[in-house]
Amino acid sequence: MTNNISAIVVLLAMFCAATTIDAQSMFRGDPMHSGTYAGPAPRQFHRVKWKFPTGDRVMSSPVFKDNVIYFGGDDGNVYALDAATGRQLWKRATNGPAPATPAIANDTVYIGSYDGKFYALNAKTGALKWKFTTDGERRFEAKGVHGWQPKNQTIADPFDVFLSSPVATNGTVYFGSGDGNVYALDSATGDLRWKFKTGDVVHASPAFADGVLFFGSWDSYFYAVDAATGKEKWRFHGGEDPMIHNQVGFQSSPAVVNGTVYTGCRDSNLYALDAASGKEKWRFFNDLSWVITSPAVADGKVFFATSDSSLYHVVDANSGKSIIRQQGEAYMFSSPAVAADVVFIGVLNGTLEARDAKTGELLWDYQVEKSMQNNAWVLTGDRKFNEPFLFHSNWREAPLLANDQQIRIGGIYSSPLVVNGVVYFGSADGFVYAVE
């Protein structure tokens, strides 16, 4: 009897471990993008377990499979590291920055690059299995974007920092592209199954639930399409901003939980949409501040943060009513990761924050060295962005330079990954960190 119970416990443990591993092998943990991670989470900061240097900033979010950490680098490489030591197992070059989060399935690493190609690599060796050529990558762009001068000149948006992260499920890999398409490829061969054309850049990551693919585009629409055929089921119209193109576009990736789609939008809303019909259930307005973060959904609550207003929010998943509202130090593009009773989120001032999931209270934070150096006074003494030092010129190049300065202090755009009590994240300082 005791032996039988032991065997059941062992089997259950193996099942849980397998579930945990599968739930950490793509952006936001799983195809629904719940942003929740099984296992323990550190309520206190003890140490940097390791940090791994790359050749450029790391906007990609690490994923985990079989004790290996995978991520893309803006230096153009896709990396595989030993999760325990941070030692490099392999790297594979693409021909452009790779600020996307890879998906791991069938011993294959799937990731797109700014070279306009989508790669399938052997997860053990990094060897190329196949690559697919899209119609080409580009950033969101518009005339006089964000009110920058001259208003009649087209400017690429420097805050369009991510590429679409793929979701791999049921033998198909799905991803969005700067060419406006969402692609569905045979995950074994790379053959095109279908593509769905939107009106502008798709850099959000699609979420998959119940045979439907959900994603937003910079054309101001959010779409639900049949994952098998690519046929549109419904579309939802977000805000538009024909004047300065600031309050438009879905850069946030959706989470689909219990028949509801949750997504942020640059129109300053967090939306809850009925997954079957696309009908709006509720919206949470953020006073014109973007919602770039992809929401996490756990225990009937939605966790997200804002950019300019730098607010950390927890709202009721059914009603959208505010539960927690905490003022952060700086803009947040990183998406919250919920593990046990802790929420982890990166901040663009170069800090990783750990907050109590129930109260929102800051438990601990870790500031990367570049941020502490605070070169050129990008930050104020209390770690906010020093806006008068950053945005002081009327020339259109000035905001681009300001954005570059913000990046150079090691901003954390990457979304944290939590595995067995260790938090993994990338930084714009060029390192991937493992802290515990």
Add this chain to the structure above:
Amino acid sequence: MIAVGARARLIVTLIIGAALPCLAEDAISGRWEGTAHIPDDELNIIVDLTQENGGWVGSIIIPGLGLKGVPLTDIRVQPPDVNFAVKGALGIQLNLRIDANNKLVGNFEQGGNRAPASLQKTGPPQVEYPLRNTPVAKEIEGEWKGDYIMLGYPRHVLIKFANHPDGATADFVIVGRKQNVLPVDLVTQEGDLVTVDSHETGFTFEGRLRDGKLTGAIHQGAIETPLVLVRAK
């Protein structure tokens, strides 16, 4: 003889002693150029300081921050100490002291950060004076209201002009989801063009009186939106 000599020395000393602060203060008046040594950068600073009507006035130029001829505030000159500030969003404080080499050395503070700064005199002062409020015409006085759309959201504007002996003032309120009372730096009327500027917030209204309406635009940074103000009832 000795007593007379000692008295004479005392008098000379007293005269020189009394004159020293004035001489030292004269030494402060001028154009000062130098740098603040912030990490990984050097910020060029040009300060003009002079005495006027028994007080100190001054302005500052910082090319790296887009500042040109911005007035100094809270100027305190008590040789060898020289302190002044730049108010507004930037919020700069300079705490300096004249050293043995006639340089102003000390700290440049902004946003909770502090860096060493050093300035040396390069010539006579070239203080820039801020634009002053002008009176507005009688028919402009009083309260005006109007509406516009910003980023898809409606905004209601209230501007109330009042004349005073030293120029007009204006209350400038924008109501969206919240009521925002904007600090006004400048109110002018040049011909029929009326301007209300809130430099700190980046909002400016410019309009001309046409058929009993103030017809113009509201600017928020580079964004310009047409706006017609009518008399508030």
